[in-house]
Amino acid sequence: MKARTAIVCSVADQGVAALTNILVLVAAARLSTVADFARFSAVYLVFTVLLGVFGAYTGQPLVLRRGERDEVGGACRSAVAFTLLAASALGALLVAVCLPLPGATPRALMALGLVLPVVLGQDTMRYAFSTLQLPHLALGGDVLRLACVLGVLAMQPYGAPAARLVTVWGLSALPALLLSAVLLHRRVAGTPLRPKVLLRKGHLGRRFVVEFGVGNATGQLSVLGLGAVGNPLVVGALRGATTLFGPLNVLFTSATGFGPPLLGRLSCERRRVRATATLAAVLALTAGAWATALALLPDGVGRHLLGDTWPTAAALLPATGSQYAAMAIGTCGLLALRMLDPRTTLSIQVVFSFAAVAFLTCGYALGGVPGAAWGLCLGSVCKAVATWARVARLSRRTVDGRAPVSAGAIRSGS
Known part of the structure; x- marks a missing residue:
């Protein structure tokens, strides 16, 4: 498959997956009472956290694998088997x-709990197809899942309890799981199956889980904390502004989760770093263009999107747009580090996640909600600068002949 087609399939796959998550919540809201939707949302939040943890532990190390067919195929089989057993x-x-x-x-x-192996197993197979440079198969499975989940939810009566909605939602992924399993088996049958290697001490997934926890938990809890001890409107304003940038989150997820196999097609580390820097520029420009388009929205359209939250969210667009431009650069910097030496990203994630909390708090103390938004932006800028500074140092080591450790060289961590 050509690189351009693979990129389109990877981005489309992330878009379909994100659309599925959004439409599931919309369908559940329309079918449920307020109380049942609150229960469904709480359970879905638990699933979202588990999905992120399993993706960090099994999926992200998997897409960094490079090597012979049997080696990569065996890693895919092992990751899927481990996910099914652990789930x-x-x-x-x-x-x-x-x-x-x-x-x-x-x-x-x-x-x-009953449907967990189905939904998590199907997600891990998406990573396996990406690792095998077959993103069109992941896209096909996700399109099938989207069609099935919308079909079964449309058949549910109004007032269906949360347990029933969770069950039918989970089982609707079974056709996609079975199809993906057949397609994957055809390509990796006969390769080594060693799920126990994912429990070894040097497995990169342990680092990535910590990164996921720190990166997601600190930001979420800090905003909630400001709402609890300060102005509750800060939560709605910041969440409303970031919701408008949801499509960019899809692109960022595509880059970090499914970019390494595509960049692995390039012949040397220098070309990979240059391609990642180009991607950073493209995503940053996209963030700026998206922020500009949102700022030009008529007030009536904005209120239709966010209701009464629109005026406060609109006031934060310059800060949030700048933050997402910086996030684009930082995300691509982390992607470059994953390609050069995946062990270097943990310290950056931890340090600058807590730095962002400090900037958020100080910004709120100095300038209220707009100050908090600019504080988050400053945190993203600092993280982007530190990330690319680390990339530059590792790249110089490569030029000097002291190549950093790549994911493919960490055999015990795969």
Whole structure:
């Protein structure tokens, strides 16, 4: 497959996956009472966290793999097998814990436990297809899943309990799982199956899980904390502004999660770094153009999108747009580091996640909600600068003949 076609398929696949998540919540909201939708949303949040953890532990190390066909194919088989086994064990534990508990929420969590291997297994196969440079197969599976989930949810009656919605949502991924399993088996049959290697001490997934936890938890909790001790409007304003940039999050996820196999087609590290820098510029310009388009929206359109939150969110567009431009540069910098030496990203993620919290808090203290938004922007700028400074140092080592450790060289961590 040509590189341009592979890029289009990877981005389209992320778009379909994101659209599925959005439409699931929309459909559940239309089918549920307020109380049941709150339960469904809470369970779906648990799933989203688990999805991120499994993606960090199995998916992100997997897409960094390069080597012979049997080696890469065996890594894909092992990652899928590990996910199915770990998700089954975790699902069984969730069912066992919630079984004696009364109430609708424990029943919904039990339903999640039952379908966990299906939804997480299908997601890991997306990473496997990307690693094998077959993103069109991942796209086909996700399109099938989108069609199935919308079909089964459309058949549910209004007032369906959260446990029922979780069950049908999870089982709707079964056709995509089976199709992906057949397609994957045809390409990796006979390759080594060693799921235990994902439990070894040097496995990169451990670092990536910490990065995921720090990067997601600190920002979320800091905004909630400001809302609790300061002005509750800060939560809605910041969340409203970032919601408008949802399409850019899809592009960022595509870059970090599925970019390494595409960049791996290039012949040398220098060309990969240059391609990543070009991607950073393109994404930053895209963020700026998107922010400009949002700023030019008529007030009526903005209110239709965000309701009464629009005026405060619109006032934050310059800061949030600048933040996303900086995030584009920083995200691509992290992608370059993943290609050069994936062990170098953890320290940057930890340090600058907490730095962003400090900038957010100081910005709010000095300038209220706009100050908080500019504080987040400053944190992203600092992270981007530090990331590319690290890329430059590692690139100089490569030129000097002291090549940094690549993911493919970390055999014990794959």
